[in-house]
Amino acid sequence: MTELxxxxxxxxxxxxxxxxxxxxxxxxxxxxxxxxxxxxxxxMMLVLTLVFSTIMRFxxxxxxxxxLSVLLPWTFFAQxxxxxxxxxxxxxxxxxxxxxxxxxxxxxxxxxxxxxxxxSLIPLALLVPxxxxxxxxxxLYLPVPMLALAIFTLGAIFFFAAANxxxxxxxHILQVVLSAWFYVTPIIYPLDAIPAxxxxxxxxxxxxxxINGFRLSVYYGQLPKAPSILASFVCAFISLLIGFALFKKYxxxxxxxx
Amino acid sequence: xxxxxxxxxxxxxxxxxxxxxxxxxxxxxxxxxxLRHQSSFHDFEAVKNASFEIPQGQTVGIxxxxxxxxxxxxxxxxxxxxxxxxxxxVKGSIAPxxxxxxxxxxxxxxxxxxxxxxxxxxxxKRDMREREQSIIDFADxxxxxDSPVKQYSSGMYARLAFAVATEVDPQILVVDEILGVGxxxxxxxxxxxxxxFREAGKTILIVTHAMADVAKHCERAILIDHGSIIAxxxxxxxxxxxxxxxxxxxxxxx
Numbered sequence: 483m484t485e486l487x488x489x490x491x492x493x494x495x496x497x498x499x500x501x502x503x504x505x506x507x508x509x510x511x512x513x514x515x516x517x518x519x520x521x522x523x524x525x526m527m528l529v530l531t532l533v534f535s536t537i538m539r540f541x542x543x544x545x546x547x548x549x550l551s552v553l554l555p556w557t558f559f560a561q562x563x564x565x566x567x568x569x570x571x572x573x574x575x576x577x578x579x580x581x582x583x584x585x586x587x588x589x590x591x592x593x594x595x596x597x598x599x600x601x602s603l604i605p606l607a608l609l610v611p612x613x614x615x616x617x618x619x620x621x622l623y624l625p626v627p628m629l630a631l632a633i634f635t636l637g638a639i640f641f642f643a644a645a646n647x648x649x650x651x652x653x654h655i656l657q658v659v660l661s662a663w664f665y666v667t668p669i670i671y672p673l674d675a676i677p678a679x680x681x682x683x684x685x686x687x688x689x690x691x692x693i694n695g696f697r698l699s700v701y702y703g704q705l706p707k708a709p710s711i712l713a714s715f716v717c718a719f720i721s722l723l724i725g726f727a728l729f730k731k732y733x734x735x736x737x738x739x740x
Numbered sequence: 741x742x743x744x745x746x747x748x749x750x751x752x753x754x755x756x757x758x759x760x761x762x763x764x765x766x767x768x769x770x771x772x773x774x775l776r777h778q779s780s781f782h783d784f785e786a787v788k789n790a791s792f793e794i795p796q797g798q799t800v801g802i803x804x805x806x807x808x809x810x811x812x813x814x815x816x817x818x819x820x821x822x823x824x825x826x827x828x829x830v831k832g833s834i835a836p837x838x839x840x841x842x843x844x845x846x847x848x849x850x851x852x853x854x855x856x857x858x859x860x861x862x863x864x865k866r867d868m869r870e871r872e873q874s875i876i877d878f879a880d881x882x883x884x885x886d887s888p889v890k891q892y893s894s895g896m897y898a899r900l901a902f903a904v905a906t907e908v909d910p911q912i913l914v915v916d917e918i919l920g921v922g923x924x925x926x927x928x929x930x931x932x933x934x935x936x937f938r939e940a941g942k943t944i945l946i947v948t949h950a951m952a953d954v955a956k957h958c959e960r961a962i963l964i965d966h967g968s969i970i971a972x973x974x975x976x977x978x979x980x981x982x983x984x985x986x987x988x989x990x991x992x993x994x
Contacts (some may be wrong), residue, residue: 496859503856507847579842580860581819651767734822738757 486726489583494581500590504565505597523554523602527609542672545617545702547606551700552669552693554602555627559635559689560660562595566639567646567653574740584733585726588639596632606700618703627695627706630714634692637721640729647732647739667693688717746831747912747943748794748817753826755812755967785814788967789826796911799934799944801954801975803982804964810947813964814916818946832911832943835861841901846890850881850900853889857904871907878929897928898916906933913937916947925973931957951979 505642509515530553531546542548569587570577578586603624610617646652667687668675673694676684684690691706691714698704706714750977759782785810794800815821816828843860844853854875859870876885879899884892889900906913913934934957937944946958954961954975961978963971963985971981 493859495865499856499859502853503845503848506852507845510847576843576860577820579815579820582860582862636901649767649770737821 483723483726485730486585489585490589493583493586497586497589497593500586501593501597504590504594510692519598519601520604523557524605527605531609531613543623544613546612547610547615548672548697548701549670550606550609551697554599554606555631555693555696556664556667556669557602558595558599559631559638560664561598562592562635563638563642563656563660564653565595566591566635567641567642567656569643570647570736571643571650571740576735577740584736585640585729587645588636588729591639591643592632592636595635596628599628608611610700615701618699618704620699620703623699623705624696626711627692627699627714629710630692630695630718631689633718634689634721637718637723637725640722644725644729644732644736647736648663663687663689688721691717745797746793747796748831748945749813749827749829750790750792750813750817751827751829753787753790753816753823753828754785755809755816755821757784757786757822758782785967787816787823787964790964790967790969791826792927792962792969792972794945796943796944797938797941798960799938799946799958801961801978802945802947802964803949803951803954803961803978804984805986808964809967810918810964811916812949812967814914814945816941818914818970830912833862833908835905835908835910836915841889841993844897844901847888849888850879850885850892851876852901854904857901858908861905861908861910863908867908875903875907878907878933895923895926902930902933906937912940912943912945914945940958951982 505516505519509518512518514521527546527550530549534540534545534549539545540700566588569591570584573587575613576582577587607617607621642652642656666684668684673684673690691710694710695706695714697704788809790813790936792854802813804810812821813857818824818834819828819830841853841857843857845856848856851872855870857867858871859865879885879896879902881892881896881899884896885900889897892900915934931953934944934946938957944957948954958975960973961971961975961982962969963978963982965985970979970985
């Protein structure tokens with residue numbers, strides 16, 4: 483773990499440059515360029531808002547904000563993981579020719595998607611007053627669940643990036659896992675919608691605590707309770723410990739398989 | 741650890757590769773292989789028990805036929821591979837030109853790639869900003885510096901890559917078979933720079949098939965064949981050994 487912190491710090495400029503490269507390449511040759519990082523979530527919000535305020539009406543007021551407050555962090559998680567799983571395989575050419583710590587690639591995948599997440603919060607912040615939803619001071623709490631989510635995601639990226647080097651099926655399996663995971667996580671529905679006696683099953687889901695932090699602070703204007711915050715960080719660090727241990731164990735063999 | 745002037749020490753180094761005829765790339769293949777108890781690989785030693793030391797300031801040519809293990813040896817020295825057995829120690833910064841523009845991204849411009857490549861070699865942003873202009877001057881590719889490198893000719897690519905790798909002022913320069921790409925003017929420029937490096941007391945490793953270059957620029961040569969070092973000494977003598985080694989094949993080909 484000290485290796486992770488030390489190398490991330492030593493190569494911080496490289497990680498940043500790789501993350502920016504990732505974004506630059508993603509938006510290159512499009513007329514609006516970087517604006518797409520804002521426009522994408524904005525259009526998604528527009529569609530969701532229209533659908534849920536006119537066609538499908540739920541008993542939940544301001545459903546679009548209820549949904550987006552956790553859909554945006556979920557999208558970050560799913561996207562960062564999908565990109566991150568390819569972090570080693572996709573940079574195979576580099577890894578075969580340049581002696582550079584392998585962990586810079588998963589880190590860069592994380593950083594570029596964190597930037598995307600931050601940008602996607604801007605249209606959300608605009609939507610809140612438009613829908614006449616109160617703008618709670620608890621928005622200020624968002625950096626905390628974001629940190630937990632980033633750590634959790636990083637661990638998962640390390641895990642899948644390493645596994646994908648040896649078996650390319652992993653990135654396909656990951657897509658299946660993510661789409662199933664989406665529905666068992668209270669994103670489009672509140673946890674209360676689950677009968678009380680089954681709720682404990684849903685609480686085994688490691689991402690539920692951090693997701694809860696986003697929804698409470700943006701939609702309900704509340705702070706999560708201490709055990710829930712603690713649980714979100716415990717899950718995050720378990721993910722990082724497992725993911726990085728696996729990554730570290732196999733990183734010297736990556737060069738032979740990419 | 742090091743006697744004062746040794747900058748590269750290779751000690752009983754073996755690099756083993758698992759050569760896979762049909763690697764189980766997917767889980768289905770893995771399961772079916774496991775069920776049938778097949779192993780579909782054999783081990784191949786690209787470098788076998790190699791040992792040598794290079795003192796600071798020496799220019800060494802590494803020669804041998806295709807597939808003899810030269811590039812593997814360079815990659816071991818550059819730290820791309822961790823040896824299967826033995827130890828590789830390198831003292832000082834090393835600029836590995838293993839392949840031209842290895843760190844270049846084709847969508848980024850030349851200027852952006854200068855920074856990225858420098859960071860990949862372990863230099864800081866500030867280092868690279870300071871050197872940017874002299875790199876651009878040396879590469880001498882005009883306005884193309886602000887175009888994506890995918891639009892470059894292979895010569896322009898080589899110029900920029902060589903400029904980046906040498907302008908960062910490494911203590912050890914590793915050059916793998918890259919000087920054949922540029923035109924004559926640029927080749928001269930490169931060899932001028934290599935001469936400057938030699939005069940500055942830097943250590944240079946060159947892999948090439950051009951024996952004339954080895955004879956002209958290297959005081960020492962290492963001949964590697966089938967992964968083993970079979971000659972190591974004055975470049976003239978080692979070149980003679982290499983020529984004799986290759987003679988039967990050259991005759992046979994005609």
